[in-house]
Amino acid sequence: MAASCSLVCCEEETSDKAVLVRFSNGCVQDADRLDFSTFKNVDENNPRKKSRRIVVAESERMCYVGQNFGAGSMKCNNFCQYYVGVLNKRTLQMEVHSAQVFNLQPVIPGERTETAKPQHTAQAYKDKVDSLIEAFGSNKQKRALSSRRLNQVGSDTLHQAVAKAAGAVIDQKGLEALQQEVADIESQGSLASHLPPCNPNAEKLEDVYPFDEILSPDEFAALEQAGSKMAALTTEELNKMRDEEKSLCVVKRLENMPTVDKDRDRMARCTFYLSLLLNLAHQKIVTRKFGQEEGCPRIIQNKLFRTFTVETFNNGRVLNKVSTSMRAKLAAYSLALLLHMGHMSADLTLLHRDLRITEAKMVEVAKSMGLSLNKPARVKSGEAGLSQDNRHASVVLPLVKYDQFLERRKRKKMH
Template identity: 75%
Template sequence: MTTTMATSSSLVYCEEEREADKAVIVRFSNGCVKNAEKLDFTMYKNADESNPRKKSRRILVAESDRLSYVGNNFGAGSLKCNSLCKYYVGVLDKQTMQMEVHSAQLFNMQPLIPGEATEAKPQDTTQTYRDKVDSLIEAFGTNKQKRALSSRRLNQVGSDTLHQAVAKAANSVIDQKGLEALQQEVAETESQADLALHLPPCNTDADKPENVYLFDDLLSPVEFGALEQAGSKMAALTPEELQKMKDDGGCLSVVKHLENMPSVGAPREKMACCAFYLSLLLQLARQRSITRKFGQEEGCPRIIQSKLFKTFTVETFNNGRVQNMLSASMRAKLAAYCLALLLHMGHMSADLTLLHRDLGITEARIIEVAKSMGLTLSKSARGKADDAELRDEHRHASLVLPLVKYDQFMERRKRKKMH
């Protein structure tokens, strides 16, 4: 397309476009079509729309007076570039000089010649090599071979009966307990796995406490820079607003650090960005099923949202849709990363009591995470203030070199004997 200097045009990208409404680009494998208007195109879609892997499957048929052409976007005959590239088609409106850009998908049209592909006989497709050998034994085998064949078939029938009984019992359990209850049991079993698999990267040979769990492993420089605008809003909160967060049951770990922020400079900006990121982690820990709108109301940058989904959630299929879930193992991982972030925010010390309340987990669980990270545990002395929070005996975790190696059976109490 050529335009003169006096002609101006603009592009309009059509974002809200369903999979079925994409433009279609066809390519004929056996030559070029001279009269495309004489072709009758028909698009077929997969009937199983609940299956996320099949709902986007399409078959395109082009029929003419002499020949029919067929193309699809799945299987061995599809173009592999469809999964590697994105294609777009521009439609120019000559009156408004606006070009609408639509998503497109490619189809490789191949001629369908009647009688070329003959269907195989049923016995050829169903009979395996073993079935053919068994037929020969039945017809020409010795008595010993026939007895062995009969015994093997009886064993196979018993095995099939057992599989059917197990499948029936499994379906009965699913009907009685429900799928969500079974998933919860699997999640609880998964939570008993080794916590070391879900800890942040640890440098046991570090010469400084702050180098054991590096801050860049928790937030990369690019991710930290994306939190600058959201962190400035956290730094601008007034004491009245912080008190309101306390009264409304907000994250006490975040409020505590916002109340004791540095006055000016880079340390204040860093503390504000970390406080905002910590609030997102604690908010994520309270969720079960996470939608794509998570964090948008709080002003969460897109790069941070993608990091949270990729690092702390697992993808599951539900009613044909992909959902991000927070499993028990991911909750343990979330607790470990929150604790590592609090260490950097609190001069290598963190309040475990506030953290386990904000995460919604038990104190024993957060202590187990702290021990897995090799932290030193301690208790704060009880105060005499009127505030109930100050009178509570808080547990603290500190990162002191060398890291502590705990015995997993050390805290197991002996059972008292009955007399």
């Protein structure tokens, strides 16, 4: 009777992934004559480089090279998961290993050296001329040669120091974070790239900033349970939020909830999503636990990370950062959501306090969105609440186009 065979799954942490290779120029008839070698990246702390591998297959006549990164890598590794089974004849157990596929291409010897030959020849000729000047040149030529070599050494040292410092900064912050910081500086004068999708030719006010672009139907449906909890908050809990001056926009909307069930449910879901946006604007580094205590659905959490954070890494860890430009984007999307919650009108004063940004920055965001700004006249104390003194923004068709105004200070005359 034949012996039975059992399967054993091997963890990836205990062993590296198995290697599957295919040759781009044909099939190998005798694979035993090939010497295979695998090389990995030495930067284990960098999460984007620690999984890079290079496979080399050498024979007496040809050398084949393949890698799992760059332009020559196979895209199937990103879409499929490959496994290889290895039968242990002694224990009769089939060990299942995770695998990667490499495309091996032939490398012709001497091809790269011929490309670099003109530069090498020019460098050799320059060294020969310098040797002749050292042996037979005049004093003036020798002084010029010595000065040129000193300048070259100083320039090389400076380049090495700059490259080392730049590499340290890139390893600490990450290339994407540095690029985002540059984009933040360039986008301080223009917020067009961080505004929600706009339709200035819409016939209805509600269609200028479509609600589906802020919350898709699937995302809105996922907020049903969280919205019901938000609508069930008691008066004591709302008073506590008001006393702490925390999310005043949310408190105001919860105090004025509609009585119709459909409108009340819509307002509750939007209020919960608004509270997440305001809370996210207060963060610098966002962890994956964000929103879990409040009952945030996973689809909403992924949307927040994808739309309002920037990926960076530090000490081998991938981090999600809320940059300066992302705070401006949060302000724009929060304002657009408040417009739909308040019949296309929003209180800018409460919003900029909840976002913890300046009123001038909030007004700049509203002007970039083409909103009409108005500030009611002050009334005597006791006749109306403090909200009468707040600045409001509303959608008016056609949208307002503001001219960029650069203020110049007048010089004082000298007497």
